[in-house]
Every structure is written in structure tokens, then in C-alpha cells.
Amino acid sequence: MSDTMPATSTPTQLNAATGFSFEITATLPAGQGRAGIIHTPHGDIATPAFIPVGTQASVKAVLPEQIRDLGAQAVLANAFHLYLQPGADIVDVAGGLGAFMNWPGPTYTDSGGFQVMSLGSGFKKVIEMEAVPRADDKASAGGRKRLSNVDEDGVDFRSPRDGSRHRFTAEVSMGIQHRLGADIMFCFDELTTLANTYPYHEASLRRTQRWAERCLAEHVRLTYERVGKPYQALFAVVQGAQYEDLRRTACRGLAATEHEGWRFDGYGIGGALEKHAIGEIVGWCAEELPVDKPRHLLGISEPEDVFVAVAAGADTFDCVMPSRVARNAAVYTATGRYNVDNAAYRRDFGPLEDGCDCYTCTHYTRAYLHHAFKAREMIAATLATIHNERFTVRLVDDIRNAIETGVFAECRDAFFAHYRRRQVQ
Numbered sequence: 001m002s003d004t005m006p007a008t009s010t011p012t013q014l015n016a017a018t019g020f021s022f023e024i025t026a027t028l029p030a031g032q033g034r035a036g037i038i039h040t041p042h043g044d045i046a047t048p049a050f051i052p053v054g055t056q057a058s059v060k061a062v063l064p065e066q067i068r069d070l071g072a073q074a075v076l077a078n079a080f081h082l083y084l085q086p087g088a089d090i091v092d093v094a095g096g097l098g099a100f101m102n103w104p105g106p107t108y109t110d111s112g113g114f115q116v117m118s119l120g121s122g123f124k125k126v127i128e129m130e131a132v133p134r135a136d137d138k139a140s141a142g143g144r145k146r147l148s149n150v151d152e153d154g155v156d157f158r159s160p161r162d163g164s165r166h167r168f169t170a171e172v173s174m175g176i177q178h179r180l181g182a183d184i185m186f187c188f189d190e191l192t193t194l195a196n197t198y199p200y201h202e203a204s205l206r207r208t209q210r211w212a213e214r215c216l217a218e219h220v221r222l223t224y225e226r227v228g229k230p231y232q233a234l235f236a237v238v239q240g241a242q243y244e245d246l247r248r249t250a251c252r253g254l255a256a257t258e259h260e261g262w263r264f265d266g267y268g269i270g271g272a273l274e275k276h277a278i279g280e281i282v283g284w285c286a287e288e289l290p291v292d293k294p295r296h297l298l299g300i301s302e303p304e305d306v307f308v309a310v311a312a313g314a315d316t317f318d319c320v321m322p323s324r325v326a327r328n329a330a331v332y333t334a335t336g337r338y339n340v341d342n343a344a345y346r347r348d349f350g351p352l353e354d355g356c357d358c359y360t361c362t363h364y365t366r367a368y369l370h371h372a373f374k375a376r377e378m379i380a381a382t383l384a385t386i387h388n389e390r391f392t393v394r395l396v397d398d399i400r401n402a403i404e405t406g407v408f409a410e411c412r413d414a415f416f417a418h419y420r421r422r423q424v425q
């Protein structure tokens with residue numbers, strides 16, 4: 001495995017020397033689920049894997065050393081946020097995202113499309129329990145000013161930081177992500193919502209396909225231009241909401257996309273998902289996408305969703321939820337979620353979760369966490385985040401081990417025999 005590319009590469013030699021590849025080590029007896037290893041220039045990711053989110057090159061409240069110690073194999077940052085602050089050039093000069101944030105392992109960046117288009121309002125809630133298509137496709141939350149507009153070529157938006165005007169296109173997103181230097185990047189895609197109509201989804205999907213083709217072409221150009229840098233893999237993103245025909249069409253289009261002999265290194269499954277349909281949607285995609293390429297499910301981390309998605313063929317996940325809810329005192333356990341700032345824990349000197357091997361549970365009590373949240377001490381967010389990230393990483397690690405040892409169904413049944421038993425306490 002090389003961590004730089006030779007200076008005189010042809011496309012074929014370049015692919016052989018990228019340091020990026022995926023191998024499958026075990027498969028489930030039914031469906032598309034599997035375990036494997038993603039090799040990147042900055043190390044391996046054993047899959048299935050949960051990838052913690054460090055939106056602004058920081059997993060909020062937690063040191064990279066702590067993220068590594070809790071078992072995370074990679075982190076995912078956001079191209080849109082890093083473009084606005086500190087700027088992709090600064091991260092580039094620092095030696096790329098990992099060097100900049102003192103994270104020695106593999107890194108991901110998402111394209112910024114989600115955040116840019118979230119500014120259009122009505123896009124915040126991507127996972128919904130139930131969707132009712134709107135008649136007009138004008139997604140807008142009550143009275144909130146729209147900050148982004150999509151056209152055929154890209155998206156205009158105003159910075160939520162200072163109101164300045166910006167434009168993202170496929171080429172702009174690739175340029176930013178190449179400068180950020182993550183091992184795995186995502187194509188710039190149009191995010192739709194469950195509220196959009198079918199005809200809008202259909203048109204949007206064609207646009208996302210054209211943008212993916214432009215992303216691949218620009219990625220190839222930049223890879224040659226930036227020769228000598230560690231190879232960065234490019235994943236296309238499958239949209240299509242809850243529609244089987246659109247998801248399958250999107251997968252076939254992206255799987256067939258080629259530029260000068262190059263294809264996508266993997267695929268992201270994104271966009272609007274109804275919770276009850278996650279397994280079905282991932283399954284359609286896994287049937288259509290090349291079996292030898294990794295599949296990343298964007299924005300998922302709830303245990304029930306993870307089991308369903310892995311069984312259906314997802315290899316990696318990212319989500320802000322474990323750290324976001326931790327900062328609000330919500331704690332994940334194998335028996336459900338609870339709030340440690342509840343009065344019941346004021347004199348509870350047990351760990352956040354019995355038997356948990358995380359740093360927080362082996363050194364601190366519920367009573368201390370309860371106090372730290374009540375006193376608004378920053379350490380509360382740090383300690384709760386360490387536990388929730390460890391819980392999610394370990395859950396997916398357990399699932400991987402279960403696949404490799406042929407006991408996935410037993411692992412899932414054992415987990416759900418206990419989970420939910422204590423939703424509120």
C-alpha cells in the first residue's frame with residue numbers, strides 16, 4: 001500500500017497505486033449484508049463501522065485522542081463548514097484534514113450539498129416517520145427566509161455566518177474536498193425532501209446524475225494535478241427518496257458512470273428516508289450497486305436502524321446524534337436511552353451504564369454527570385459524548401464480529417431482547 005501516487009501515473013497504474021481498496025471478509029447467509037475492510041492511505045476501516053462526525057474538524061467536546069481511545073476508526077467532517085471556516089486552503093497547507101485536527105486515521109468529508117441545501121429550509125428533518133408529499137415542491141419552513149436556490153449548474157447560497165454570497169457546483173465541491181484532503185469524499189448531490197413530489201424527485205435525480213459525472217471528471221483532473229498527495233477516494237451519492245424505481249435507476253446510472261477509465265470508489269446512500277423503509281431502501285441499492293464497492297449510509301446511528309441497514313447491505317454509517325444528544329444529557333444504553341440530568345440520578349453512584357467499558361463509565365458516576373449537567377460544566381458534554389460514541393462504535397463492532405462468526409441473527413435478537421426495556425427512567 002502506497003500513501004502517495006507515482007509522478008508519472010497512467011490511469012491504470014494510478015488505480016493500482018492509490019492505497020484505496022475494499023475487501024469482503026464475510027457475508028450474511030441471506031441478503032446483501034457483509035463484513036469487510038476498507039483500506040485507505042491513512043489506515044484501514046473494518047466494516048461495518050460507525051464513523052463519528054466532527055463537523056468542523058472537531059467531534060464536539062472530545063479530543064481526537066479520546067475518539068481514538070473509544071475505538072473509532074475514522075471521522076467525518078463537513079466540507080461546507082470547513083469551506084466557510086477556516087477555509088479549505090488553510091487545511092490544505094496544514095497537510096490535510098487529519099493532520100490539521102491531529103487525527104492520524106482515515107477521514108471522510110461530505111460534499112456540503114446537504115448543508116447548502118438545508119439552508120433552503122424544510123430540509124432539516126431528513127428522516128421522518130411518515131411523509132406527505134406536498135403539491136408545490138416549494139419546501140419552506142414557516143416564515144423562514146430561504147438562504148439557498150438550486151439551478152441546473154449548482155446552488156447559490158448565503159453564508160449563515162455573515163450573510164455573504166457563495167456558489168457551490170460539482171467542480172467547486174471537488175476543489176474544496178481535494179484541498180481538505182480526506183481519504184473518502186462524496187459527490188455534490190441535490191438533496192430533496194420527503195415532501196417533494198415524484199416528478200420533482202425524478203428531475204432532481206437526473207440532475208444529481210449529471211453532477212456526479214462532473215464530480216468524477218473533476219476528481220480525475222484534480223488527482224492528476226495534485227499528484228504526490230495521498231489518494232482520495234470518491235463516493236457517489238444515491239438519492240431517490242422512498243421510490244424504488246428512482247433508487248434503482250440512480251444506482252444503475254452511478255454504477256455505469258465512467259471517466260477516462262475511472263469509476264466511483266464507493267457509494268453513499270443519502271437523502272430522505274422514512275424510518276420504516278430504511279432496510280428496504282438500502283436493500284434495493286445493495287442489489288444494484290457493484291458488490292465489490294463499499295456502501296455508506298449517511299446520517300444513521302440509532303441501534304434499530306443500524307441492525308436493519310447492516311442486514312440490508314450498508315457497510316459504514318455516520319451520524320451526529322450520539323454526540324448531539326449527549327450534550328443534552330441523553331445517554332444510550334443497551335436497554336434504551338435515558339436523561340442523566342433527571343432527579344432520579346442525583347444520588348446514583350453507579351456508572352452511566354453497568355458493564356460499559358468506556359472511560360466515562362470506568363471513572364465517573366451518574367451523580368457526578370448529573371451534577372456537571374446541572375452546574376453547566378463543560379466536562380458534562382465531554383463525558384457523556386465519550387460514552388455515547390463508545391456505545392455506538394461498540395454496537396457496530398459487535399455486529400461486525402457477529403457477522404464474521406456467523407451469529408448475526410443471534411446478536412440482533414439478543415440486543416432487542418433487552419433494548420427498549422427502559423426507555424424512560
Ligand SMILES: [Zn+2]
Nearest residue numbers: 356358361387
Ligand atoms: Zn460508558
